[in-house]
Amino acid sequence: MLTWIPIIGPIIQGIISIFTKKMDTTVQLTKIERDADTEEAKVSEHIIRDTQDDIGLRLMRDLICAPVVIWFGIIGWDTIISARQSGGHGILFHPSLEPYIFTVANYPESVAYLPYAVMVFLLGNIGLNIWKRK
Numbered sequence: 137m138l139t140w141i142p143i144i145g146p147i148i149q150g151i152i153s154i155f156t157k158k159m160d161t162t163v164q165l166t167k168i169e170r171d172a173d174t175e176e177a178k179v180s181e182h183i184i185r186d187t188q189d190d191i192g193l194r195l196m197r198d199l200i201c202a203p204v205v206i207w208f209g210i211i212g213w214d215t216i217i218s219a220r221q222s223g224g225h226g227i228l229f230h231p232s233l234e235p236y237i238f239t240v241a242n243y244p245e246s247v248a249y250l251p252y253a254v255m256v257f258l259l260g261n262i263g264l265n266i267w268k269r270k
Contacts, residue, residue: 180260204254210238 187193217237243251 200250201254201257204251205258207240207243207251208255210240214238214240 214237242248
């Protein structure tokens with residue numbers, strides 16, 4: 137394309153070809169990553185489909201997730217109803233809601249990982265892969 141320009145033409149064409157090869161490599165790597173993500177999603181869907189009728193697994197999953205979800209809900213309620221200050225005291229958005237504020241204790245250290253595990257489970261592989269791409 138630019139070979140007709142003496143000395144500078146081949147240099148410019150070489151730089152353009154290096155840039156083009158780098159972009160092609162990036163596109164190929166992105167395609168490979170997306171194919172891997174698609175396969176992970178298919179495996180997750182297969183596991184979910186196979187276990188959706190198993191009452192024992194569903195019961196165990198609900199017994200583990202329910203307390204954590206309730207705990208997060210109460211923390212969210214307290215955060216919405218009461219704006220936290222640096223001193224740890226809250227300012228109520230509406231005084232009549234004061235009896236409805238819960239002070240939620242932290243999870244015990246022996247099971248401190250449980251809320252994180254439940255959130256990862258609820259978000260799922262697809263949510264994590266979407267978050268990685270941001």
